Amino acid sequence: MSMLQPPSTFEFPFPPYDIQEAFMRNLFHTLQEKKLGIFESPTGTGKSLSLICGALTWLRDYNKFYKDELEKKIAEAEEATKADDGPDWFSAATKRQAIQVEFQKSKVEYQNLLKQEERIASLKTRRQAVKRATVKKVDDEFDQLFKDIQEVQQSVQRELQAVSGENDLTNDDYELLLEDYHSDDDDCWEKKNNEDEEQDCLKIYFCSRTHSQLSQFVREVQKTIFSEETRVVSLASRQNLCINEAVLRLNNSSMVNDRCLELQRGKQNTKSHMDGIVTKKKKTSSGCPFYKQSPLDTFTDQILLEVQDIEQLVTQGKKMKKCPYYGTRQAIKDAQLVVLPYNTLLHKGTREACGIKLKDNIVIVDEAHNLLETIANIHSVLLGHAQLAGAHAQLNHYMNRYGKKLTPSNLLYIKQIIFFISALIKVITSGGKEKKQPSCVMTVPKFLCNTYTDNLNFFKILQYIEKSKIALKLHGFSQKYEPSVQMPASETTKQQSKTSSFLAKMAQPKNSKVPEETPAPVSEKATDENEEYVSGSPLMQITEFMRALLGASVDGRVVIQVGSTPRKSTIKYLLLNPASHFHDIVHKARAVIVAGGTMQPMSEFREQLFITAGAPANRIHEFSCGHVVPGEQLMAITLSHGPTNTLLEFTYQKREDPRMLDELGRVLVNVCTAVPGGIVCFLPSYDYEDKVFTYFQKTGVIQRLSGKKKVFREPKKTNQLDAVLSDYAKTVRLCSTSNTGITGSLLLSVVGGKMSEGINFSDNLGRCVIMVGLPYPNTQSPELKEKMEYLNKNVKVGPDGRLPGQVFYENLCFKSVNQSIGRAIRHRNDYASILLLDQRYERPQSVKALPGWISKHINHCNKFGSAFALMRKFFAGKKSQL
Numbered sequence: 001m002s003m004l005q006p007p008s009t010f011e012f013p014f015p016p017y018d019i020q021e022a023f024m025r026n027l028f029h030t031l032q033e034k035k036l037g038i039f040e041s042p043t044g045t046g047k048s049l050s051l052i053c054g055a056l057t058w059l060r061d062y063n064k065f066y067k068d069e070l071e072k073k074i075a076e077a078e079e080a081t082k083a084d085d086g087p088d089w090f091s092a093a094t095k096r097q098a099i100q101v102e103f104q105k106s107k108v109e110y111q112n113l114l115k116q117e118e119r120i121a122s123l124k125t126r127r128q129a130v131k132r133a134t135v136k137k138v139d140d141e142f143d144q145l146f147k148d149i150q151e152v153q154q155s156v157q158r159e160l161q162a163v164s165g166e167n168d169l170t171n172d173d174y175e176l177l178l179e180d181y182h183s184d185d186d187d188c189w190e191k192k193n194n195e196d197e198e199q200d201c202l203k204i205y206f207c208s209r210t211h212s213q214l215s216q217f218v219r220e221v222q223k224t225i226f227s228e229e230t231r232v233v234s235l236a237s238r239q240n241l242c243i244n245e246a247v248l249r250l251n252n253s254s255m256v257n258d259r260c261l262e263l264q265r266g267k268q269n270t271k272s273h274m275d276g277i278v279t280k281k282k283k284t285s286s287g288c289p290f291y292k293q294s295p296l297d298t299f300t301d302q303i304l305l306e307v308q309d310i311e312q313l314v315t316q317g318k319k320m321k322k323c324p325y326y327g328t329r330q331a332i333k334d335a336q337l338v339v340l341p342y343n344t345l346l347h348k349g350t351r352e353a354c355g356i357k358l359k360d361n362i363v364i365v366d367e368a369h370n371l372l373e374t375i376a377n378i379h380s381v382l383l384g385h386a387q388l389a390g391a392h393a394q395l396n397h398y399m400n401r402y403g404k405k406l407t408p409s410n411l412l413y414i415k416q417i418i419f420f421i422s423a424l425i426k427v428i429t430s431g432g433k434e435k436k437q438p439s440c441v442m443t444v445p446k447f448l449c450n451t452y453t454d455n456l457n458f459f460k461i462l463q464y465i466e467k468s469k470i471a472l473k474l475h476g477f478s479q480k481y482e483p484s485v486q487m488p489a490s491e492t493t494k495q496q497s498k499t500s501s502f503l504a505k506m507a508q509p510k511n512s513k514v515p516e517e518t519p520a521p522v523s524e525k526a527t528d529e530n531e532e533y534v535s536g537s538p539l540m541q542i543t544e545f546m547r548a549l550l551g552a553s554v555d556g557r558v559v560i561q562v563g564s565t566p567r568k569s570t571i572k573y574l575l576l577n578p579a580s581h582f583h584d585i586v587h588k589a590r591a592v593i594v595a596g597g598t599m600q601p602m603s604e605f606r607e608q609l610f611i612t613a614g615a616p617a618n619r620i621h622e623f624s625c626g627h628v629v630p631g632e633q634l635m636a637i638t639l640s641h642g643p644t645n646t647l648l649e650f651t652y653q654k655r656e657d658p659r660m661l662d663e664l665g666r667v668l669v670n671v672c673t674a675v676p677g678g679i680v681c682f683l684p685s686y687d688y689e690d691k692v693f694t695y696f697q698k699t700g701v702i703q704r705l706s707g708k709k710k711v712f713r714e715p716k717k718t719n720q721l722d723a724v725l726s727d728y729a730k731t732v733r734l735c736s737t738s739n740t741g742i743t744g745s746l747l748l749s750v751v752g753g754k755m756s757e758g759i760n761f762s763d764n765l766g767r768c769v770i771m772v773g774l775p776y777p778n779t780q781s782p783e784l785k786e787k788m789e790y791l792n793k794n795v796k797v798g799p800d801g802r803l804p805g806q807v808f809y810e811n812l813c814f815k816s817v818n819q820s821i822g823r824a825i826r827h828r829n830d831y832a833s834i835l836l837l838d839q840r841y842e843r844p845q846s847v848k849a850l851p852g853w854i855s856k857h858i859n860h861c862n863k864f865g866s867a868f869a870l871m872r873k874f875f876a877g878k879k880s881q882l
Contacts, residue, residue, distance in 0.1 A: 010024045028054055030621045043760075070113070202360070205362065234313060255475050302316065358585060365594045372604065417542075471539045579608060637859045638847075674872045705746060732745050751817070
């Protein structure tokens with residue numbers, strides 16, 4: 001087969017920059033050669049458009065090329081069968097047979113292509129008709145019938161039990177009772193339908209970190225010529241796509257999933273009580289009015305005909321009264337570009353449940369700078385004492401109320417779950433056999449042995465939890481009888497706000513008066529987000545912990561943290577080798593691309609992701625491009641000494657020294673004098689930021705800073721983020737035209753916090769980014785120690801001789817630095833300064849760890865005077881160009 005050649009030009013919506021052209025050509029080559037690509041393109045260089053145009057150009061050209069090649073092979077095979085055998089008839093017959101086999105294979109593939117083309121063509125001919133079609137309202141007779149059946153069943157039960165003198169349950173109690181469970185029963189609904197043997201079309205799976213990033217990517221696709229010729233489907237969770245308000249009110253992803261599946265199944269099977277009363281429940285096709293197969297097909301067709309993001313899909317689903325979640329899943333088969341979140345791709349169970357087929361398809365992972373950590377987090381599970389105690393209390397109260405009504409099988413499994421939870425509570429309150437140790441790490445077999453849970457059949461217990469829907473029953477039970485039984489939110493859901501565009505809008509100058517000068521806003525000392533509570537069933541997270549133990553290998557550890565009080569104790573399943581869950585993607589997909597604005601160090605992705613997953617080194621392709629911003633629009637400075645010539649060394653041991661804090665205050669006051677607009681100063685942790693701010697208040701530095709910049713602080717609580725950013729941006733905008741002496745805002749932020757990733761401080765919002773010290777993680781963390789030890793044992797030493805664990809430790813620090821300093825300079829005409837405060841930034845290995853577009857323009861300053869002069873000259877020059 002001949003080779004597919006890259007086009008002379010790509011279908012870019014405007015003339016591309018040289019680095020964008022190079023990016024697309026390297027991407028085209030990587031996809032064609034079936035390689036594993038690591039692509040780095042700084043934010044602001046049009047990375048998303050380059051990915052879209054490069055990948056979809058290849059897809060379009062390859063599909064045409066593949067069809068032409070099949071036609072050519074079929075024609076050649078037909079000619080070969082007509083050829084004269086000649087004297088060597090045996091060899092000719094053997095050759096003809098081989099040609100015939102290849103001919104039949106090519107013919108089947110070609111016919112499949114034609115069938116799919118015919119289907120899509122028929123969809124397009126109906127496009128206008130579909131758009132004009134009026135959608136009938138869903139008939140609610142089924143729902144009413146379903147309710148009537150339930151009421152009749154419950155009435156019969158009450159009457160029969162009244163006769164036997166056992167009518168002690170309310171109407172709602174019958175909904176909370178568990179049905180009879182037999183572990184050997186076959187649940188036909190759970191069985192996967194036989195997959196259609198017809199081959200799917202070639203697909204590109206594009207995934208990113210958040211739903212908002214995916215929606216932004218789809219909107220970029222809509223701007224290109226490919227929106228008219230590419231079938232695009234956006235996948236999301238039920239919580240994001242469900243339009244059934246009754247289900248969404250559960251406000252918990254696991255609960256929403258269970259309730260959705262329960263509505264699909266309808267009520268079925270035979271329910272037997274201890275007193276011998278048997279009640280049969282009729283099976284129904286679906287309990288959700290938005291899930292009807294025949295009308296859903298129309299919605300699926302509409303999805304394939306028009307590129308829509310998640311919000312547009314929900315709007316369309318509500319308008320047509322069709323389920324967007326199942327409509328998008330049904331559309332996967334005929335889609336060419338499938339847009340999906342990280343978890344859907346990286347979690348094998350979720351991937352298979354959604355029908356994601358990796359074999360010979362393309363996988364593109366955007367925003368992949370933290371991919372290894374993301375995979376580890378997806379497959380790690382954290383449990384707190386409050387969750388365990390809550391689940392234990394709920395199960396005991398449930399048994400006390402309904403014990404006489406439950407079958408022996410149900411009671412057996414519930415008691416096993418309670419036993420397991422009790423063992424976990426005991427181990428995190430006493431340390432188990434590792435007593436008097438604040439923390440310990442152990443392998444899964446050792447943990448099961450120490451907790452005496454190694455005789456439990458976790459597979460059977462998980463099967464029971466899933467099929468009986470006990471977590472959903474407990475949720476309803478807790479809402480009705482135990483509203484006070486709550487669990488801590490394991491992870492506060494981040495608001496999906498359009499902060500970047502909002503900030504850009506706020507930064508635009510307007511003819512408005514500057515508000516009167518007020519003291520710097522001090523956010524109240526936020527409580528730890530882990531102290532926030534949500535109602536629901538804590539059994540969900542415990543189920544995930546069981547699942548992790550069941551699938552554990554030599555790459556998993558259990559970390560027990562025994563706190564000063566039970567409430568502060570935790571237990572965690574920790575995944576040490578993320579590559580083990582990336583193995584299938586690497587080996588099944590035709591090509592894999594991991595891309596990001598900052599992918600340094602690339603060696604980490606090469607060694608710990610691809611090679612550890614079993615990929616050969618010659619299959620890995622690396623590409624890194626510079627920034628579209630010219631070097632003269634960036635002023636990057638490392639500073640080793642402050643204004644009084646004090647050495648700047650913000651190590652953990654020295655950073656709280658009053659002399660160091662005084663010097664930091666002097667640096668900030670001077671920088672605020674020289675830099676217009678907004679300044680973002682990143683500090684290593686929330687705790688250190690609080691200490692710095694308190695010290696600055698005490699010494700009068702805040703008052704001095706407020707004479708030039710209004711001071712803001714990053715909030716700990718997510719729900720306070722937009723308000724702070726709004727005030728920050730508003731002050732920058734208004735001060736640009738004022739004569740009060742205040743020239744903008746100073747935002748004290750935290751590395752790895754809410755401001756360090758995903759928020760763009762473009763133009764006047766971020767004329768300077770200051771990095772205070774190097775944010776190395778805590779070396780005393782048992783998780784970090786275990787990870788470093790694991791890497792030292794399983795990853796080869798690099799060419800520089802450093803141990804893999806030490807390299808990992810350095811990389812954690814500089815990935816956080818690179819993400820933070822990348823918040824400024826977001827487009828070609830932007831400009832900003834970057835100030836790195838610590839003498840350790842002068843080390844060659846530190847400079848090498850920075851993004852190339854920054855490191856090649858770095859200025860090393862041993863004296864503050866020289867750094868200050870460079871900054872004043874830089875901004876004076878920019879002011880003169882306006």
